[in-house]
Amino acid sequence: MSTDKITFYNASICPFAQRAAIALREAGANFETVNIDLTNKPEWYKDINPETKVPALTTEGQNIAESLVIIEYINDRFPEAKLLPKEAIKRAHVRFGIEYFASKITAGFNKYAFNYSGEGAREAYEVDVNAALNRFNEILTQQSATGPYFLGEEFSLADIAVAPFVLRLYAFNKLILKGYEFEAVKSHPRLAEFIKGVSSRASVQETYAGDEKFIDILVQRYGITRD
Numbered sequence: 001m002s003t004d005k006i007t008f009y010n011a012s013i014c015p016f017a018q019r020a021a022i023a024l025r026e027a028g029a030n031f032e033t034v035n036i037d038l039t040n041k042p043e044w045y046k047d048i049n050p051e052t053k054v055p056a057l058t059t060e061g062q063n064i065a066e067s068l069v070i071i072e073y074i075n076d077r078f079p080e081a082k083l084l085p086k087e088a089i090k091r092a093h094v095r096f097g098i099e100y101f102a103s104k105i106t107a108g109f110n111k112y113a114f115n116y117s118g119e120g121a122r123e124a125y126e127v128d129v130n131a132a133l134n135r136f137n138e139i140l141t142q143q144s145a146t147g148p149y150f151l152g153e154e155f156s157l158a159d160i161a162v163a164p165f166v167l168r169l170y171a172f173n174k175l176i177l178k179g180y181e182f183e184a185v186k187s188h189p190r191l192a193e194f195i196k197g198v199s200s201r202a203s204v205q206e207t208y209a210g211d212e213k214f215i216d217i218l219v220q221r222y223g224i225t226r227d
């Protein structure tokens with residue numbers, strides 16, 4: 001295992017940064033965390049990441065950014081953690097699952113959060129996200145008939161990339177939509193098992209700032225109301 005210390009630039013509220021935080025833990029990496037205040041970013045941070053976003057890493061004397069690049073790097077650097085399967089085709093499925101979840105499910109959630117009071121917005125959220133979750137269930141079932149993870153029993157980059165967004169989707173349903181549960185999850189045990197599996201993984205729980213903190217930010221930023 002590589003031993004030189006990695007510096008991880010984090011903000012505990014950020015789901016993208018949480019991906020890196022989970023991967024570092026899962027890989028057993030030797031790292032230190034520097035928390036970046038996103039409301040008052042330090043001047044020096046633009047030398048680490050000119051985009052001034054978290055996450056970023058300083059590693060092997062260089063800086064890298066973008067959460068998906070970072071988790072792939074962690075997998076390459078710590079192959080013994082086996083965060084990606086060996087087979088090229090399975091790796092392709094992992095990457096497809098990450099892309100699908102982000103572009104259909106997280107995007108469906110973001111669309112609603114940004115236009116919470118819009119006419120028909122709630123209905124569109126339920127229709128669109130349930131449809132995407134139904135398809136995601138098919139993708140999960142193609143990998144393995146049983147969970148708890150994307151590939152089955154093997155925890156991978158797909159779980160790492162998706163878990164922070166699953167937590168936030170569920171926090172929103174619980175605290176803003178009064179415990180709304182997706183029909184797709186009620187009707188597909190494989191999908192329900194996946195959601196439970198990734199949400200309860202120790203590395204995921206340990207790196208999550210919590211439902212209340214996430215919802216407070218959402219309420220402040222997007223004028224979403226808590227009943």
Ligand SMILES: N[C@@H](CCC(=O)N[C@@H](CS)C(=O)NCC(=O)O)C(=O)O
Pocket residue numbers: 011013014015016017038052053054055065066067068
């Ligand atoms: N595509 C980036 C997104 C990272 C991102 O948007 N991070 C947010 C916090 S969740 C950020 O640093 N925002 C600060 C800013 O935009 O100034 C990734 O995957 O790492």
